[in-house]
Amino acid sequence: MGEGSEADSARQQEVEAVEVRLLLEGIRSLYGYDFRDYAPASLGRRLRKILEEEGLPSLSRLLEMILHDPAQMGRFLIALAVPTTAMFRDPGFFLALRQKAVPLLKDLPFFRVWHAGCSTGEEVYSLAILLEEEGLLPKARRYATDLSQEVIDKAKEGIFAAKAMQAYTNNYARSGGHGSFSHYYTAKHDLAIMRPDLAREVVWATHNLVSDGSFNEFNLILCRNVMIYFNPKLQERVHHLLYDSLAMGGVLGLGRGESLLGSPHADCYRALDVSEKIFVKVK
Amino acid sequence: MRYRLVVMGASLGGLNAMQVLLKSLPKDFALPLAVVQHRDKDFVDTALPALRAHSLLPLREVDDKQAIEPGWVDFAPNDYHLLVDGDHYALSVDELVNLARPAVDVLFISAAEALGPEVVGVILTGTGVDGAQGLQAIAARGGLALVQDPATAEAPGMPSAALACVPQAVVLPLEGIGPFLARLT
Structure with a gap:
């Protein structure tokens, strides 16, 4: 793996980190839900999964949709809030x-x-x-x-x-x-x-x-x-x-x-x- | 020191492989070591005590938000994904990944994101493809990718899949991995 692609990969991660910040700030400002103190690694995974399921190219695009469509915010909450669970789990x-x-x-x-x-x-x-x-x-x-x-x-x-x-x-x-x-x-x-x-x-x-x-x-x-x-x-x-x-x-x-x-x-x-x-x- | 963390993934045959590997790590091994071993529910009760007999380093299961520190071999607990979050571990109960929880990919990708080129990823014996994408993420960020020679693996599937994704990975026979890691520090 060359130096160039390492830099690309690091930059891509930096862009995503900025997008996460903007998304969380947007959601907090408009809807009052504050996810800024969620654990970053698992939040990042779940956000990527939401993009995949919604067929969206970026978190910026997701932010745009959430800002303009409250129903999208509802879907977002459901996607974030339902982790694995079971009756008598453990x-x-x-x-x-x-x-x-x-x-x-x-x-x-x-x-x-x-x-x-x-x-x-x-x-x-x-x-x-x-x-x-x-x-x-x-x-x-x-x-x-x-x-x-x-x-x-x-x-x-x-x-x-x-x-x-x-x-x-x-x-x-x-x-x-x-x-x-x-x-x-x-x-x-x-x-x-x-x-x-x-x-x-x-x-x-x-x-x-x-x-x-x-x-x-x-x-x-x-x-x-x-x-x-x-x-x-x-x-x-x-x-x-x-x-x-x-x-x-x-x-x-x-x-x-x-x-x-x-x-x-x-x-x-x-x-x-x-x-x-x-x-x-x-x- | 160039590296700050070793992450390791194993599935079928992993317990035997881990015995060999842990035996060859010195008591003063200076890097934290995090392990995802696919397992069934009774793993903690039986396998950890069995492994302890072979390891100079103390073994433990990770609790959420536990600090990442050298001098320990840290195992993902049963039915949780293990992630690296800055200077500590985090757990999640999100969906299975590659049919597994804990999944090797989850640990490796989070380690690559948190520590970039300062991570060493090691894929040991196992069936399936878990860990291949994760090792690719580590290599892409300039970390060190290490794969057990499939010819020396009880189950060659996982190391072969990892090599297909990361052809430039260092390939070592099982006996060589511990001494190689010890020399990194």
Whole structure:
């Protein structure tokens, strides 16, 4: 590879970096969503993927479309906001929650749960099933939030692809489920419709972890694989927000690859399960 | 020192290859080493402890935003992509790439973007084509591309695909890769 093409490659990357800055600034100025403190490497990948899917030549072109067409902004939010998820994703996490967090919740007359970054709802329905099997669903006040209304609308429906159900059934069994998973949904053609009572009492709302504050005090907060998309500065903000929103003795569940590394309150937690990243607020 | 990070990718046969390679890296190896090994779900429980017995360097699974520092061999955790973001690692749960998560291409491309010519990319044994585009990105930014000689690979698919994309890559037999890396520092 010659020096010339190395310079080309470096220049192309520089141009893209400028385009990313302009895009994020444009979106922030016009629509108020601030993605500037998202982790640059994964944001860059997702932006490139959006270009590919939309068949666009550059981020400048995407910016133009987003500025002139609010519907394009909606599509952008959906494309950004839907990462990989599954019901009972990481069965070991839900097993640990069942064995170690449920006993703490059982002692309370009632408790509040916050799904921070609920995406398309898989986690909300998974936890609902777990709580029902532990006899705790009537005592739970559940809040599920995400950045975009479009994503929340999808989550609320509780409709998933039938072909995913086999994997979910397997996850459910490994998560310590004591019933039959098919009991919780109705199959219709290629769709699986979750039992409506599982989510009937859930408060669904938009909430932006980048800019919004604490809105209640919770006994269980799940914020799994959300902060991995944020840079250290924004992670610190969100960790502070989660700490502020947790009751004393409240439980925080993170993703398996996450930690309290970026939390200014790391020493205020005790690990309830080290490998599943479940923590209790102790001070 | 010219380089700041070694990134390595392996699939089928990778654990055996990694044993040979890690054995030949000195305890004071001065470059951080990040590894994507395609694996099944039980990898962490069984393979990391098995590899530890062969390595003078300590092995660990990366947590999100962990600092990139020498003296460690850092593995992508199960079911996450591993990326380089400035002076630290980042994780993502985005779609599979080349049917894999973690995917070699994701690590290599992000490393090339973050560190340009200061990256060494190494493709070891494996089936499929994961890593070929990533190695090309590293070479395109002036980094060093290294490929295990397909003839010495348990599965020659990945190294062959990488060589087809990056014909100018340095080709070494498995036993030669560790000593070559050690001499870079």
